Amino acid sequence: MIKNSFFRRAGHLGMIISLFFITQLYAVTTDQMTTALKTLYQEAVSFSKKVEGYPSDSKEKVAITRILNMLKQDAKKIRVLADTESSAKTQAEYKKMAEQWKKIRSFIQDMEKDLKQAESAAPKTPEDILREIEAYRRRIESLESRLDEMPVPVDRMSERQRVEKAVKEKDWQTVKTRLDKALLHYPDDPELHYYLSLYMEAQKNYPSARDAILEALRLGPRNARYWSKAGDIYQQLGLYEQAFGAYAEILLLDPRNVPARLNLAGLLMETGRIDSAQSLYEEVIQLNPSYPDAYEGLGRIAWQRGHNETAKTYYQKAITRNSRSPKLYLSLGQIYMDQKQYTYAIRHLEEVIRLDPDHTEARYLLGKAYWHTFDVARATVYWSQVYRRNNRAYNISFWLPAAYYVQAEILKNKDLFRESTRAFRNALDINPDSYHWISWGNYWLGKYYLSQNKPLLAETYYLNALETNPNLSEALIALGILKWEQSSPDEARKYWLQALKINPGNQEASAWLKMTQNNP
Structure with a gap:
């Protein structure tokens, strides 16, 4: 009986070892892998029965439980890989499993030897037992470290x-x-x-x-x-x-899924189906009146259609429902910029910066808002921040030197020559090609001094702008308005006609000409 058992085990071991060597040379079939796995699994089960009476936290029981779980996972993996058994990737997986099974087989044999030695050993003294316990503990730790190197299935x-x-x-x-x-x-x-x-x-x-x-x-x-x-x-x-x-x-x-409706509405907006998007946003508000994204969508639609006041109302409703969204404040700030309500634009754009300090577009728009309110110092601060972040963004290499130039001229007219020189050098450091930004800066200085009730100085800067760029229609129209207010209608018309010669579609110049013809 013992002899037969020995030969049967030797046969099983030979099957696994031969499978390992075969995998190095030939393709392995799923049936071969399944047979070898069943054999190894039966040996693991056989060992688990020998330690059935051991405590659940004993080293032997914990180790064999882990092995059984690993083999079960290998069985699942073989079923998954069965459809592609001839592929190179599957063959590599099979070879990897065969190598792992050989290690597991050796591990089980080592644990069985330890069990047999414990069963056949003669009674020992307490000192012998303590020494063997320590040696056994070290042996188990060594075996566990080998087991830990193998892939462990996860829950x-x-x-x-x-x-x-x-x-x-x-x-x-x-x-x-x-x-x-x-x-x-x-x-x-x-x-x-x-x-x-x-x-x-x-x-x-x-x-x-x-x-x-x-x-x-x-x-x-x-x-x-x-x-x-x-x-x-x-x-x-x-x-x-x-x-x-x-x-x-x-x-x-x-x-009743609200996010899906919002996604659909956004998709319809992106593909130009505005009316359908509007209907979906309105449905969302009916389902959930506190949803800010629906009001934002309706605001965006109204803004695209040129209904700025309606758009503002929707964006304000969105903000009352989500006051932490920089995007909402930015959209509202942009509408106020379009309407030239710069004080309100500044209020909302500064909120964007508070919520998102890295928002470059808001800083650029804040620079423009302060520029239009003639607060050139603050415009320079915000535009210089944009320039440091991205010197190619928003045509900043034009706006920032123009702002520095305006600042330099205002300081010069206040006899602050050192500060003026520093500001002008800053402008040249950013953009030494002064043709465009100097002409625009002179035009803006004309507007600034006109707001300060200094028309002669304003006229000087308008003329300076035209010396640098004779085709600057904004300066021609501004000079025409100034001459009209100075009771020189013929000169005024000359400048407006010149602006129309440069740009025949200039509506502002046409409007002034029509008005003056009706009011000689």
Whole structure:
């Protein structure tokens, strides 16, 4: 009986060893892998029965439990890989498993030897027992370290939580590492495919992100989050009809879903279907009157249609429902800029900076708002901040030197020559090509001194602007207005006619000419 048992074990061992050597030379079939795994699994079960009476936290029982779990996971993996057994990738996985099984077989044999030695040993003194316990502890630690080197299957839920935590922390390297491992063990888990789509989206690999979210939808077609992410990815790929279909699927699952309606409305806006977008935003307000994004959307539509007062009302309603959104304050500030209500524009644009200190566009617009209120010092401060962040943004290499030049001339006229020279050098350091910004700066100085009730000085700067750039129609119109107010209608008309010669479609010059013809 013992002899037969020995030969049977030797045969099993030979099967595993031969499988290992065969994998180095020939393709392995799934049937061969399954047979070898069943043999090894039976040996593990046999050992587990020998330690059945051991405490649950004993080293032997913990080790064999881990081995049994690993083999069960290998069985799942073989079923997944069965359809592609002839591919190079699957053959590599099979070879890797065969090598691992050989180590497990050796590990089980070592534990069996320890059990037999413990059973056949003669009674020992307490000192001998203590020494053997210590040696046994070291042996178990050595065996455990070998076991720890092998890939250990993970619990499905705990692995999900680890990946989700890494996604929230934007630790994309950890996300990729864990997903590579988890998807081998749980290829049927839609959440893991959803997280893979998030990873691919973060890498801007949108085709792969689309593939991952479609796999998540195949496994979980009634999950609204998956459809929403699919819509976002389709938009990134420019596939607007597919995105529209994805958001529509959410409404089929949940007709009262507000975010899906907002996504659909935004998509309709992007594709030029404004009336349909407006209807969806109004539906959202009916479903949830406190939703700020719907008011923002209606404000954007009103602004596009030139209904600025209506747009302001909607944006103000959005802000009362979400006072932490820089985008809302920026939009409202831009409308006030369009309406030349610069004091209100400044109030809202400064709120953008408070909420988002790195917002470059708000700083540029604040510079323009202060420029139009003749607070050139503050305009210079904001534009210099834009210049430091991006010296190519918003034509800043024109506006900032113009502001420094205006500042330099105002300081010079106050006899502050050192400060004036410094400001002019700052202008030249930024843009030594002075043709355009000096002419515009002179025109603006004319406007500034006219606001200070100094018409002679204003006229001087208007003429300086035309010396630098004779085609500056703004300066020609301003000189015409100044001459009209000085009761010189013929000179005024001469300047307006010159402006029309440069730009025949100049409505301001045409309007002044018509008015003066009716009022000689």
